[in-house]
Amino acid sequence: MADTLIIYYSSTGYNKKVAQLVADKIDADVFQVEPVKPYSKDMWAAWDVAKKERDEDSLPELKTGYPEMSQYQRIIFGGPAWGYTLANPLQTFLKNADFAGKPVYPWVTFYDHDEKYLADLKEQLHNGQVHDLLELTMGILGNDQTLNKTLDDWLTQIQ
Structure with a gap:
């Protein structure tokens, strides 16, 4: 078992790509919210x-459960910004997830705006310590070399 858990939601595949790249770089376990x-x-x-x-006020039901986060040293959490904030499936996940006091390192993918993403994450996340947000624009996501460098730089900062 790895010491890092990556939790993500991906509707278009961008966040799945980010989660897999990060998991490969640091040998982390991965949990997809669906x-x-x-x-x-x-x-x-x-x-x-x-x-x-x-x-x-009717967030979606999830078909995935909740991972046992207490066994990990840190959590990496990511997904798209929808309407300036967390995608609805991530909001559903946060309603019942216990981050067991772990440090949480978030990323967000967005096309245009993500202004409320970090503040809303901090407000909705229970029992975790949210760190600075890695913002991944479509320009970064669309260039594999830039994406890999951005992720490498971020991982160096959070390790």
Whole structure:
């Protein structure tokens, strides 16, 4: 078992790619948050559904459970920003997850804005110590060399 757990949600594959790259670089375990009903891969269609869910206070049910986080030394947590904040499946996950007092190193992928992501993560995360946010724009995600360098630099800082 690794000493680091990566928890992520990915609707389009970008965050899955980031999670796998990080796991390969540091030999971490990986846990994917998955909603029962998948969202559209079209970001605008997914956003319409997500906004309606938030407006109605009906976040999605998850088909994945919750990993035992107490056995890890640190948690790396990532996913997309939807409407300036955490994607709805991550919000559902955070409602019931216990981070067991662990340091949490977050990343976010976003197309345009992520202004409330870190503040909302800090507010919603229970029993964990949230560190600085790694922001991954589409420009970084679209260039493998830049993405790898960005991740290497970040991992050097958090290890």
